[in-house]
Amino acid sequence: METTMNGAERFFVLSGGPGAGKTTLIEALRANGFATTEEAGRGVIQAEMQSRGNALPWIDPARFAERMFEWELASYRHAERQDGPVFFDRGLPDTLGYLRLEGLGVPILMEDQASRLRYHARIFIAPPWKEIYGQDEERRQSWQLAVRTYEIMAETYVELGYSLVELPRAPVAARVEFIRRQTGF
Template identity: 60%
Template structure:
């Protein structure tokens, strides 16, 4: 792995498609991982009565998403070896596209500047495991539209999409490790 971006692997896709479960499995296999912005921001904003919730102020939510993802990228630079991200900077562009909001130049610039490995893992919609909770209020239809928005953004940015199989987490873990040429510790 020559550049930092070569060791930075993104897992993206719509909500409720098993990304975070796979990230947790990678963490348990001793790989460095970084959490998703959305749930963390929602949890924090709900705790403090903040306005940056996707159902209250989607533009402000997107700004916090971008800030979170940039901070995650900086944290990954301090790690040795491969790092797996539960979403990446381009996800903010996907969110803006999904919500019909314009993408400010600084968000586009960030997505072009802060690069990841050329192959991005994308979790397809998976109705059998999809669920809602106090932080995930999207419908299955919205999850599917999110998937398509993200697929479009990452493709436009020159990434190759690698669809994750709809399979138990252990099989998904083996798939990711095989596709990246990595072995678990």
């Protein structure tokens, strides 16, 4: 495929609930030479904890969502300046899903930008996978909340007109091969 493709053709999102192997898969794609982005949620949490900020999901979920959206928007803009396919560890719609999960309203500006700034029509979604799920300092969600997050992310992407491609519960190398076959890269 040519490098002149627009984002809707070459921007591939990996979404789903926490702890389903998305970031590990993104790291493997990066190791295979693909352009990737970092997950906004974990990045914001790390930055806020380091600076002793309060834009954390367990302190100020609305501010946390704003920071995640800013991060995802910057990732999208950076990807526009790159050639070839880019694999996103979540996308702008994930922030909308997070706000819904938290019972918070979705600002019109966020909804508008998530609708306008498109990714490839097929979104890779990592299903809940209890055998690899784990909590840590930044991932504090229970297994039940991880499953609910998956459900809301799936609903959010479908509502925005995307189709979902479920990632197999398989070793990382098999997931990389699955994505390569699905994308043609």
